[in-house]
Amino acid sequence: MKRSLAILPYARQTIDDDDVAAVAAVLRSDFLTTGPATEAFEAKLAEVTGAPFAVSCSSGTAALHLAALAIGLKPGDRVVVPAITFLATANAARHAGAEVIFADVAADSGLMEADHLAQAIEKGGDAVKAVFPVHLGGQCPDMPALAAVARKHGLAIVEDACHAIGAEYSRPDGSACAVGACADGDMAVFSFHPVKTIAMGEGGAITTNDAALAARVRVLRNHGMTQDADAFVHRDMAFDGDGGVNPWYYEMHEPGFNYRASDIHCALGLSQLSKLEKFVELRRALVERYNERLAPLAPRVRPVTRMPGGRPAWHLYQVLIDFEKIGISRADLMRALRKAGIGTQVHYIPLHRQPYYRHRYGELRLPGADAFYARGLTLPLFPAMTDRDVDAVVESLCRVLS
16 A cells, blocks of 8 residues: 655544544534534543543643642642653643652653652652553553552542543453543543544543532633532622523633633544544554564564553554664664654653753652653554554664664
């Protein structure tokens, strides 16, 4: 199959005619934002994840910020965040005024483990109020083990599941738990950026089992504005002489944000959600092809360690490369692969190495995160790829390494 792309990117959206038709239908409708498509998308996401409440918003970053505010983070609080994740995970805590305690991760998976969390809590003391576990690349950390540590210390748990829509992990009784069901957390946060498994253009969502948290998120995403009659403070303004609610009335009890998702975005998201299972299975098959073709290159090149018991919904295909042993720098390898028509990326620069956090918290020693970063490279992975594309990536990689 001939590729139409000049460069095979590390990730890209898969948009079909039915997706285009779904968006076009909204453009011809009476609602462009916060209408029936938004409600339908939220209902479908709740069904897919198994959570009773799903709230859409404008991005995964907005979802993280809303979650941080909903659990009541404030200045003086501290939040544990694994050092290997995107900037937004830690930034959301800072936007709420809280400080960040960076936890180390396993050097071969990039995932925070229970011991890492316990060490971070010990460092942060009683001011630690929450933990944001990250489902990196589409696979989950040991959520029951992390939850056991977090609950022992009374911490709120917000799962950064931006990479992991459609993934499952194993619970102690052997049952499978869908990411987003919040069996071991208070809220789960998703991103629907074009490089993710489900694309909305820009968009995000929060799932939860807690009705109060869901209600708070809905208010905060819409400027802090409420039309809940039971919450009204100025009842003389809110109600008419017969006790009915004045139809124009609303109140704001605290400032919120314009973090709503539009019907245009949610129509695309709803169409994409109908193909989630197909997308996830295509990604899993491509990962198996990669694993098979890369096996002869071990241990110089190998995929990240897979967690036992779970069923990842792979967002990224990350490999660990011993650049020192193979005698080529990561930058030179990436440039050589790009000349061969193959795009790559690195996920992620450890957050404790970012200038802002380094200045704020000083030099931190997190050997697992540094080791994972030093060897990491992300190879192309998206549903429209073929086995031939995977073979081309591996063959090009072999040529460069040789």
